[in-house]
Amino acid sequence: MQLSVWTYEGPPHVGAMRVATAMEKLHYVLHAPQGDTYADLLFTMIERRAKRPPVTYTTFEARDLGKDTAELFQTAAREAAERFEPQAMIVGASCTAELIQDDPAGLSEAMDLPCPAIPLELPSYQRKENWGAAETFYQIVRSLADKKVVRLDREGRAARANILGPCALGFRHRDDLVEIRKILGALGVEVNLVAPLGATPQDITQIGAADFNIVLYPEIADEAARWLEKTFDQPAIRSIPIGVGATSAFITDVAELAGADPTPALGDNHSRMPWWSRSVDSTYLTGKRVFIFGDATHAVAAARIARDELGFEVCGLGCYNREFAREVRAAAKEYGVEPLITDDHLAVEEAIAAASPELVLGTQMERHIAKRLGLPCAVISSPVHVQDFPARHSPQMGFEGANVIFDTWVHPLVMGLEEHLLTMFREDFEFSDEAGPSHHAAHTPRSSTGSAQSANADRPEEPIVAANDGSIWTSEAERELKKIPFFVRGKARRNTEAFALDQGRAEIDLETLYDAKAHYAR
Amino acid sequence: MSAASTLTGCATPSETAQRPVLRERGQREVFCGLTGIVWLHRKMQDAFFLVVGSRTCAHLLQSAAGVMIFAEPRFATAIMEERDLAGMVDCQDELDRVVGRLLERRPDIKTLFLVGSCPSEVIKLDLAKAAERLGAQHMPAVRILNYSGSGIETTFTQGEDACLAALVPEMPAASPDAPQDLLIVGSLPDIVEDQFLRLFAQLGIERVGCLPARNARDLPSIGPNTRYLLAQPFLAETAMALETRGAQRLDALFPFGAEGTTSWLKAAADAFDVDEMHFNRVIAPGRERAKRAISHAKAQLEGKRISFLPDSQLEVPLARFLATELDMVPVEVGTPYLHRSHCAQELDLIPPSARISEGQDVERQLDRVRADKPDLTVCGLGLANPLESEGLSTKWAIELVFSPIHGFDQAGDLAELFARPLRRRDVLEV
Numbered sequence: 001m002q003l004s005v006w007t008y009e010g011p012p013h014v015g016a017m018r019v020a021t022a023m024e025k026l027h028y029v030l031h032a033p034q035g036d037t038y039a040d041l042l043f044t045m046i047e048r049r050a051k052r053p054p055v056t057y058t059t060f061e062a063r064d065l066g067k068d069t070a071e072l073f074q075t076a077a078r079e080a081a082e083r084f085e086p087q088a089m090i091v092g093a094s095c096t097a098e099l100i101q102d103d104p105a106g107l108s109e110a111m112d113l114p115c116p117a118i119p120l121e122l123p124s125y126q127r128k129e130n131w132g133a134a135e136t137f138y139q140i141v142r143s144l145a146d147k148k149v150v151r152l153d154r155e156g157r158a159a160r161a162n163i164l165g166p167c168a169l170g171f172r173h174r175d176d177l178v179e180i181r182k183i184l185g186a187l188g189v190e191v192n193l194v195a196p197l198g199a200t201p202q203d204i205t206q207i208g209a210a211d212f213n214i215v216l217y218p219e220i221a222d223e224a225a226r227w228l229e230k231t232f233d234q235p236a237i238r239s240i241p242i243g244v245g246a247t248s249a250f251i252t253d254v255a256e257l258a259g260a261d262p263t264p265a266l267g268d269n270h271s272r273m274p275w276w277s278r279s280v281d282s283t284y285l286t287g288k289r290v291f292i293f294g295d296a297t298h299a300v301a302a303a304r305i306a307r308d309e310l311g312f313e314v315c316g317l318g319c320y321n322r323e324f325a326r327e328v329r330a331a332a333k334e335y336g337v338e339p340l341i342t343d344d345h346l347a348v349e350e351a352i353a354a355a356s357p358e359l360v361l362g363t364q365m366e367r368h369i370a371k372r373l374g375l376p377c378a379v380i381s382s383p384v385h386v387q388d389f390p391a392r393h394s395p396q397m398g399f400e401g402a403n404v405i406f407d408t409w410v411h412p413l414v415m416g417l418e419e420h421l422l423t424m425f426r427e428d429f430e431f432s433d434e435a436g437p438s439h440h441a442a443h444t445p446r447s448s449t450g451s452a453q454s455a456n457a458d459r460p461e462e463p464i465v466a467a468n469d470g471s472i473w474t475s476e477a478e479r480e481l482k483k484i485p486f487f488v489r490g491k492a493r494r495n496t497e498a499f500a501l502d503q504g505r506a507e508i509d510l511e512t513l514y515d516a517k518a519h520y521a522r
Numbered sequence: 523m524s525a526a527s528t529l530t531g532c533a534t535p536s537e538t539a540q541r542p543v544l545r546e547r548g549q550r551e552v553f554c555g556l557t558g559i560v561w562l563h564r565k566m567q568d569a570f571f572l573v574v575g576s577r578t579c580a581h582l583l584q585s586a587a588g589v590m591i592f593a594e595p596r597f598a599t600a601i602m603e604e605r606d607l608a609g610m611v612d613c614q615d616e617l618d619r620v621v622g623r624l625l626e627r628r629p630d631i632k633t634l635f636l637v638g639s640c641p642s643e644v645i646k647l648d649l650a651k652a653a654e655r656l657g658a659q660h661m662p663a664v665r666i667l668n669y670s671g672s673g674i675e676t677t678f679t680q681g682e683d684a685c686l687a688a689l690v691p692e693m694p695a696a697s698p699d700a701p702q703d704l705l706i707v708g709s710l711p712d713i714v715e716d717q718f719l720r721l722f723a724q725l726g727i728e729r730v731g732c733l734p735a736r737n738a739r740d741l742p743s744i745g746p747n748t749r750y751l752l753a754q755p756f757l758a759e760t761a762m763a764l765e766t767r768g769a770q771r772l773d774a775l776f777p778f779g780a781e782g783t784t785s786w787l788k789a790a791a792d793a794f795d796v797d798e799m800h801f802n803r804v805i806a807p808g809r810e811r812a813k814r815a816i817s818h819a820k821a822q823l824e825g826k827r828i829s830f831l832p833d834s835q836l837e838v839p840l841a842r843f844l845a846t847e848l849d850m851v852p853v854e855v856g857t858p859y860l861h862r863s864h865c866a867q868e869l870d871l872i873p874p875s876a877r878i879s880e881g882q883d884v885e886r887q888l889d890r891v892r893a894d895k896p897d898l899t900v901c902g903l904g905l906a907n908p909l910e911s912e913g914l915s916t917k918w919a920i921e922l923v924f925s926p927i928h929g930f931d932q933a934g935d936l937a938e939l940f941a942r943p944l945r946r947r948d949v950l951e952v
Contacts, residue, residue: 035554035673
């Protein structure tokens with residue numbers, strides 16, 4: 001058993017729901033107890049979809065268990081087929097139904113349904129959401145792809161690509177797709193199929209007609225792309241166009257496979273990011289320590305942008321999805337940091353506190369960790385909350401995506417600078433230290449032992465918990481430390497204490513404080 | 523469509539006096555009882571809720587708790603893994619380990635609820651035994667109890683019912699010759715609870731306890747001279763447990779709106795022989811305030827047709843409030859479970875034209891909603907936006923469980939919850 005408050009990923013059947021909801025004319029019959037319909041609201045609320053997810057739940061109850069839950073499943077499947085008239089169905093079990101061992105595959109096979117029913121095996125007690133989405137998409141492609149499709153000779157026609165991976169509840173998938181279509185348009189590449197987002201089972205049958213595949217989100221599409229590579233001899237492009245450099249590399253890769261001239265796409269000068277990043281206002285970004293955590297694809301892409309395009313220093317890199325840990329390990333090696341592969345948010349919190357970054361890039365969870373630690377933060381990856389499914393166009397991919405990323409990441413730092421100024425002036429007038437950071441005043445950190453009753457905002461704590469009780473600090477040095485802006489104070493304290501320990505100094509006075517500062521100066 | 527024409531065979535009422543109820547089975551779009559944890563843990567500040575379940579359970583709690591999940595909440599999930607199921611480890615040993623680690627991390631916890639889920643029920647993990655064993659280890663520092671919040675056994679608010687029923691055996695026994703005391707049953711927001719306690723004090727009813735108490739280790743006593751008032755309509759199991767300990771229920775409307783609150787207070791006043799004049803004097807100001815506050819929303823709501831989809835069991839009393847005090851017209855009142863005797867007075871006040879339904883077949887019910895075209899549909903978040911996009915105004919039901927809506931001083935807010943979506947529909951010009 002694993003003790004857990006927060007999970008980065010849902011169970012695998014939620015991944016299957018993401019694929020089903022992304023597609024059209026596909027229906028998911030899910031053998032699940034009453035209550036599992038909660039997952040519907042992820043789509044109707046967080047993503048604000050105006051339609052119910054195409055999922056029928058059998059919603060069995062305790063009194064059904066003694067009887068025939070299998071029949072319940074068959075009734076649900078039959079009624080769903082009649083009511084929704086899907087071109088294909090996927091059938092499977094959620095975690096509880098997995099335990100009662102009705103066999104949706106066998107049951108649906110025995111039913112003679114009017115459309116193909118694709119059985120899903122999603123081991124809920126081993127795997128998670130992303131794996132569920134990848135497996136579902138793979139099974140759909142494998143079952144529906146028409147192997148008799150023949151590609152016409154390349155002579156005298158435009159190259160054709162499948163865009164694979166965009167999905168329901170995907171972080172910025174909607175807008176990324178717009179940017180990718182733009183690039184393909186500039187390269188004269190036709191889109192054969194986008195899947196799963198917006199594809200029908202009928203569309204999937206024609207997946208073999210493309211010359212190659214673009215794997216936009218490996219977490220969802222990699223499994224299917226590998227099968228397509230084998231079956232239809234379709235090469236796959238796996239470079240992820242997040243960031244200016246990565247977008248250029250992506251364009252080059254596509255152009256090469258398509259036999260197209262990359263110049264028009266590379267010449268797209270909509271990216272303001274390189275100039276923004278070079279302008280003198282950005283100088284203070286140099287060497288800012290950034291901690292990156294998310295799904296592997298977005299984390300690796302973010303690390304590259306952070307170092308090569310914004311001039312940050314990557315001080316931590318990790319992902320929560322073990323399936324792609326290898327990519328993160330390789331990248332972490334390149335940045336000289338220890339890779340953090342975990343789905344335990346407490347471990348992430350510890351790592352962030354230890355790394356003392358000046359900016360955190362992560363998921364919704366890291367946003368809250370950063371808030372608690374008083375650190376600036378931006379969101380780069382799922383899981384995300386409703387505000388990260390915005391109304392406005394906000395891709396991460398392509399040149400416009402790079403613009404969005406520049407604004408998104410720098411914005412909290414500018415806020416940080418404002419805080420810095422306020423803190424510097426706090427001795428001057430009413431900006432007292434007790435006021436705390438203005439933009440998250442409601443979240444004044446509490447003591448770690450605090451519970452619901454300890455919400456006494458009148459006694460704020462240090463935003464960053466001190467490494468020891470401070471007894472070796474002289475009061476003079478302690479007062480001086482307080483003059484350092486709150487968001488670097490914890491690091492200064494830790495560094496100074498480490499320095500004092502290293503130097504064998506029994507006491508930290510002003511001298512030690514400034515010696516340490518000189519020692520750690522970069 | 524008349525109410526009678528939609529009735530199916532199994533809906534035969536047992537007593538002739540009772541109104542017909544449409545009973546349906548099929549796909550249910552409802553939460554499971556685990557969701558109750560989200561508000562229960564706010565109420566009992568010394569309690570921790572440990573769900574023994576799957577990743578789905580953890581994901582549900584996280585989705586239902588929204589941003590609350592990050593404030594060092596007093597709930598968590600022990601996620602069962604492959605090795606727990608394959609018998610590679612003993613689930614009971616694993617549970618001991620997890621509980622040990624948890625209590626070490628949170629020494630402030632005084633009561634720990636082991637909450638059963640669908641997976642733990644299906645594999646028949648004996649949480650009662652675990653609670654007993656762990657309780658013996660950790661008492662007196664921590665009391666360990668268990669109940670089931672699984673979807674196969676409980677719907678949404680029934681999770682609170684199961685939790686409170688587990689607390690009843692822990693309540694100290696009052697001696698049979700103890701003076702008569704009053705128990706308010708059902709978790710209420712602190713502000714509402716305080717209002718009620720003040721009113722009872724003014725009425726001269728001095729010995730009043732609450733279940734749950736704000737401190738789960740501070741339970742009120744119970745005995746044959748305990749009279750209890752249900753503040754919530756979803757407490758069937760708890761009521762039964764209280765009765766087995768000798769307590770007697772005071773029958774009343776549930777305290778929604780001016781009339782409901784008056785009826786609820788009156789039931790207690792009568793049981794405690796409060797003088798009628800005195801009663802009227804005490805409640806008059808609150809009752810007047812409630813009526814005044816409700817009148818603001820009346821223009822918006824009167825004559826409007828409303829349908830409830832099943833969610834919390836609050837549907838019947840709320841439909842009564844909207845019908846009698848705001849002149850709305852209930853079209854269908856769906857409830858996941860109808861407790862005939864607890865809701866008897868409520869049902870009598872709902873116009874006979876309204877269709878009462880129990881249980882759900884969501885597709886068929888949505889067909890009825892589309893055919894009925896009510897002005898307002900009360901439903902869960904999985905259905906609200908899809909119905910809005912079909913042109914039907916909705917009010918999402920969960921808010922009714924989280925917001926203070928009981929009593930005189932919340933009556934206006936309660937009416938406003940229903941008026942707001944309609945007003946919004948009218949003001950938007952895009």
